[in-house]
Amino acid sequence: xxxxxxxxxxxxxxxxxxxxxxxxxxxxxxxxxxxxxxxxxxxxxxxxxxxxxxxxxxxxxxxxxxxxxxxxxxxxxxxxxxxxxxxxxxxxxxxxxxxxxxxxxxxxxxxxxxxxxxxxxxxxxxxxxxxxxxxxxxxxxxxxxxxxxxxxxxxxxxxxxxxxxxxxxxxxxxxxxxxxxxxxxxxxxxxxxxxxxxxxxxxxxxxxxxxxxxxxxxxxxxx
Amino acid sequence: xxxxxxxxxxxxxxxxxxxxxxxxxxxxxxxxxxxxxxxxxxxxxxxxxxxxxxxxxxxxxxxxxxxxxxxxxxxxxxxxxxxxxxxxxxxxxxxxxxxxxxxxxxxxxxxxxxxxxxxxxxxxxxxxxxxxxxxxxxxxxxxxxxxxxxxxxxxxxxxxxxxxxxxxxxxxxxxxxxxxxxxxxxxxxxxxxxxxxxxxxxxxxxxxxxxxxxxxxxxxxxxxxxxxxxxxxxxxxxxxxxxx
Numbered sequence: 304x305x306x307x308x309x310x311x312x313x314x315x316x317x318x319x320x321x322x323x324x325x326x327x328x329x330x331x332x333x334x335x336x337x338x339x340x341x342x343x344x345x346x347x348x349x350x351x352x353x354x355x356x357x358x359x360x361x362x363x364x365x366x367x368x369x370x371x372x373x374x375x376x377x378x379x380x381x382x383x384x385x386x387x388x389x390x391x392x393x394x395x396x397x398x399x400x401x402x403x404x405x406x407x408x409x410x411x412x413x414x415x416x417x418x419x420x421x422x423x424x425x426x427x428x429x430x431x432x433x434x435x436x437x438x439x440x441x442x443x444x445x446x447x448x449x450x451x452x453x454x455x456x457x458x459x460x461x462x463x464x465x466x467x468x469x470x471x472x473x474x475x476x477x478x479x480x481x482x483x484x485x486x487x488x489x490x491x492x493x494x495x496x497x498x499x500x501x502x503x504x505x506x507x508x509x510x511x512x513x514x515x516x517x518x519x520x521x522x523x524x525x526x
Numbered sequence: 527x528x529x530x531x532x533x534x535x536x537x538x539x540x541x542x543x544x545x546x547x548x549x550x551x552x553x554x555x556x557x558x559x560x561x562x563x564x565x566x567x568x569x570x571x572x573x574x575x576x577x578x579x580x581x582x583x584x585x586x587x588x589x590x591x592x593x594x595x596x597x598x599x600x601x602x603x604x605x606x607x608x609x610x611x612x613x614x615x616x617x618x619x620x621x622x623x624x625x626x627x628x629x630x631x632x633x634x635x636x637x638x639x640x641x642x643x644x645x646x647x648x649x650x651x652x653x654x655x656x657x658x659x660x661x662x663x664x665x666x667x668x669x670x671x672x673x674x675x676x677x678x679x680x681x682x683x684x685x686x687x688x689x690x691x692x693x694x695x696x697x698x699x700x701x702x703x704x705x706x707x708x709x710x711x712x713x714x715x716x717x718x719x720x721x722x723x724x725x726x727x728x729x730x731x732x733x734x735x736x737x738x739x740x741x742x743x744x745x746x747x748x749x750x751x752x753x754x755x756x757x758x759x760x761x762x763x764x765x766x767x768x769x770x
């Protein structure tokens with residue numbers, strides 16, 4: 304009896320072993336199919352990298368504006384002048400500036416005394432110039448208005464050259480001058496300038512260098 | 527009522543705009559014991575405020591070597607570039623204060639100057655783009671004032687800088703094509719009002735300060751005309767320029 308029981312147990316064990324053995328040789332695809340459908344063993348972090356963009360610092364080195372004043376054209380009287388100016392500030396001392404302006408000459412004394420004489424035609428009386436200058440802030444500082452207000456300012460000198468178109472002719476002209484820049488705010492400035500335009504001409508008979516002084520008041524914007 | 531609503535909406539929109547503009551400014555942390563704020567963008571302006579270490583400072587804009595900043599308490603002033611460069615970002619990294627462009631490897635140049643062209647006074651302006659450290663493309667426009675005529679010259683060419691590392695003086699050589707327009711002043715009128723030209727040039731350039739440089743050039747032009755004979759012109763000029 305005992306032997307029979309042992310035989311049955313042995314047979315059962317063998318069967319189990321065979322079935323396990325058989326299971327061990329299944330095709331790999333079937334093994335995958337039988338794996339439990341739980342969470343994956345490796346956790347992939349779902350992090351998107353933040354791109355940190357540092358803001359750009361705006362440079363306000365350019366200055367653009369207009370001016371109005373008087374121009375004394377040698378031998379042709381003093382007349383109104385208007386123009387535009389643009390500057391680039393290279394350093395706290397040096398700046399480069401361009402000017403473009405126009406005026407209209409009056410009459411010479413000769414024309415006033417003898418009305419029949421015409422030195423320059425009507426169209427030739429237009430006085431137009433452009434200048435390319437380099438400037439230097441020689442006296443930067445503050446200007447005080449009352450007790451509680453201070454404005455940044457600078458006294459500057461300029462020298463440059465350009466073209467003066469007068470009497471229908473273009474002439475090479477040198478210019479130099481001095482000016483004061485008063486900053487009402489950090490972006491708005493008032494200018495008071497005095498400049499001289501020197502060029503060679505022979506309009507009034509002999510060839511000579513003429514000085515054409517201008518005094519102007521300007522308003523510019525920094526950007 | 528509608529107008530009032532529109533006004534409210536407009537004010538709201540402006541508010542949002544201002545808030546956005548404020549958010550776009552760079553905010554830095556003072557790392558030095560203190561940061562000095564001057565009343566103006568220049569070395570002589572007095573120090574009006576001081577920001578302590580670890581305080582925040584907002585950079586509004588720059589002018590030349592100076593930066594307009596606002597402190598945490600709303601006070602504003604100008605800070606020197608070198609001082610601001612020692613501050614930190616909120617992440618702890620160094621402040622991204624842009625350095626001046628390296629002179630030897632700058633890209634753009636804009637300048638103007640005086641010269642003599644065909645024995646006439648010359649006003650010249652130019653733009654220059656660096657293809658490599660030593661090879662540039664330059665565009666020049668100039669006006670020459672003579673007694674007999676005025677000339678307008680435009681040219682495009684390439685220029686080679688022999689030793690760009692030499693800061694104060696570096697020789698250059700170039701060649702290119704040009705176009706001149708002759709505006710007659712005194713009769714007789716020129717046979718040709720305009721000419722095409724070619725040129726070779728030798729020159730030099732050098733650094734002055736910050737983004738400022740000088741340049742000198744001598745050019746020899748060959749003028750192509752319809753008279754079966756080439757004409758030669760000479761030009762020299764000296765100019766100042768800004769580089770970016």
